Amino acid sequence: YSWPGxxxxxxxxxxxxxxxxxxxxxxxxxxxxxxxxxxxxxxxCRNWAGTTVEGFTHELNSYIQWYNERRIKLSLRAMSPVEYRRHLGIAT
Structure with a gap:
């Protein structure tokens, strides 16, 4: 990360x-x-040949939204991050 460019x-x-x-x-x-x-x-896990930048960006955004909101995580008592925050009373 020290490359002049x-x-x-x-x-x-x-x-x-x-x-x-x-x-x-x-x-x-x-x-x-x-x-x-x-x-x-x-x-x-996918073949991205022929995928446009817009298509890739859409898929990436969808993954990040799923990751942040809906994935089940055992360290969160087998809840999604959103469910866990609601359980703690820190999210609506």
Whole structure:
């Protein structure tokens, strides 16, 4: 992430880079876990040949919505994230 072309793109977009210390892998564990799961559950199991950018974006958005709202997770007492938040009284 120190490639000059990348740094120029980040600056041109007005973004602030957020990077952990070198060798501090736990900082990235949650993101890497999510993207690994996304690739295994949504990307690798399909043939994307002939898919448009718009079609791929739609599928990606659908997966992320399912992941955030409807997937059943054992660590949430076998509830979806939305059901669990409702159970705790922190979501409507």
């Amino acid at each position: 990348w740094l120029q793109r980040v600056k041109a977009a007005g973004l602030i880079r957020s990077m952990s210390r070198k060798g501090c892998s736990p900082d990235n564990a949650a993101c890497e876990g999510f993207f690994g799961r996304l690739k295994n559950e949504m990307y690798y």
